[in-house]
Amino acid sequence: MLTQIKMPCNLEPVPIKSHPGYVCLRASGDNIPLHLVNHQGDEYYINRRKIQAWFRENVDEVIQELAYIHRIGERSYELKCVTGGHIAHTIKATCLSDPARKICFDFVLAIMFSPSMWPSVFPQQRNQERSWYAVPCKIKSPNVENDLLSFIVCSPYWEHMALKKKQNLKDGLRLMKALRDANDMPKIFSYTIKSLFLNAASVKRINWNQSPGRILIRMIVLMVKFLRKGFLPLYLVPDSNVLEGLGKDERMDYMRRLFRILKLLIKCRNRNCMTIDDIELIFGISVLQSL
Known part of the structure; x- marks a missing residue:
């Protein structure tokens, strides 16, 4: 805030x-x-x-x-x-x-x-x-x-406008933050995740009418892509790199963690079911406590 x-x-x-x-x-x-x-x-x-x-x-x-x-x-x-x-x-x-x-x-x-x-x-x-x-x-x-x-x-106003009336996208953003916290990726800051979603929404890289779970899978794929490049633009200042504080080894480590989560999420999507163990592994105990 x-x-x-x-x-x-x-x-x-x-x-x-x-x-x-x-x-x-x-x-x-x-x-x-x-x-x-x-x-x-x-x-x-x-x-x-x-x-x-x-x-x-x-x-x-x-x-x-x-x-x-x-x-x-x-x-x-x-x-x-x-x-x-x-x-x-x-x-x-x-x-x-x-x-x-x-x-x-x-x-x-x-x-x-x-x-x-x-x-x-x-x-x-x-x-x-x-x-x-x-x-x-x-x-x-x-x-x-x-x-x-x-x-x-x-610019909070323009960020708000980019996500306005896109509730599924905002829910996907919250899920992304939860899995970040649960899987020890502290240098993917909250504003890094927000920039990912804002940029995707502004250039229509994602259908925000999908379920939050499917949005999350798509955004993890995009995050891995930007981590591989080492460049994620700051929303409305496209020449600025939100990932500039991450070294190559850190980016590779986070990519491996995200790939592991991505495989598990795809399995959950394909069987149309997510178990309590899946939720704990992907999102952490805190998600269960908040339900």
């Missing part, structure tokens, strides 16, 4: 050369938050590591005040903020009476800007006053210096 942060100053997205989809945020005005910026010459730029730490500190303070969540007449949950060192911040709620029962909420810090501030980059939306967001994100290309000023752009 994107969590919008409003800055008390003016922010201008500045494209990062040779890295499509990435920007720096130049700050100007009388109320620049000096504790969140780097000073370069006469200019100020938002430091993604500083703003992530600031956001996490505020979340931690709120959690300390709440401590626990009580569901009326049911269970009590202990709250904890977990950070994996990547884009998202996760609040994990653990049931006190049943520690195996957990609920997780992901928050992604985002800074809004209008496409009119950067029209040449988004020509397909230049006449649309829909907001875009800059999300703190390290440039994941190999052998690239860690730029603490880098942000990646996204």
Whole structure:
């Protein structure tokens, strides 16, 4: 879930050369938050590591005040903020009476800007006053210096429109995330999966009226294809590679895992039946617990 942060100053997205989809945020005005910026010459730029730490500190303070969540007449949950060192911040709620029962909420810090501030980059939306967001994100290309000023752009509105009224496609996306979690593929991030589905929907590579299970099989085939190439375009920024953080060995490992899952799913499809053991193997215990 994107969590919008409003800055008390003016922010201008500045494209990062040779890295499509990435920007720096130049700050100007009388109320620049000096504790969140780097000073370069006469200019100020938002430091993604500083703003992530600031956001996490505020979340931690709120959690300390709440401590626990009580569901009326049911269970009590202990709250904890977990950070994996990547884009998202996760609040994990653990049931006190049943520690195996957990609920997780992901928050992604985002800074809004209008496409009119950067029209040449988004020509397909230049006449649309829909907001875009800059999300703190390290440039994941190999052998690239860690730029603490880098942000990646996204557009929740256009992503929502691409999946609108395609419930089976959205269900297939959720299934893809579940099998990712159950089969130890942490570097296939949620936005990697979302980009896969968004691109497939936009170029009509898939019939979204199919059942979610058949959609899932098709999307696994596509994911293997992109992993083999080592390139999956970021939705609406086609020159940007969502898989740039994956090395060749990691891609090969994930391809093998996905091939194994694909064979099992095809067997289930052919016999028109999925057993409890199949569900546990493909999607993990968490899927069964949520039913």
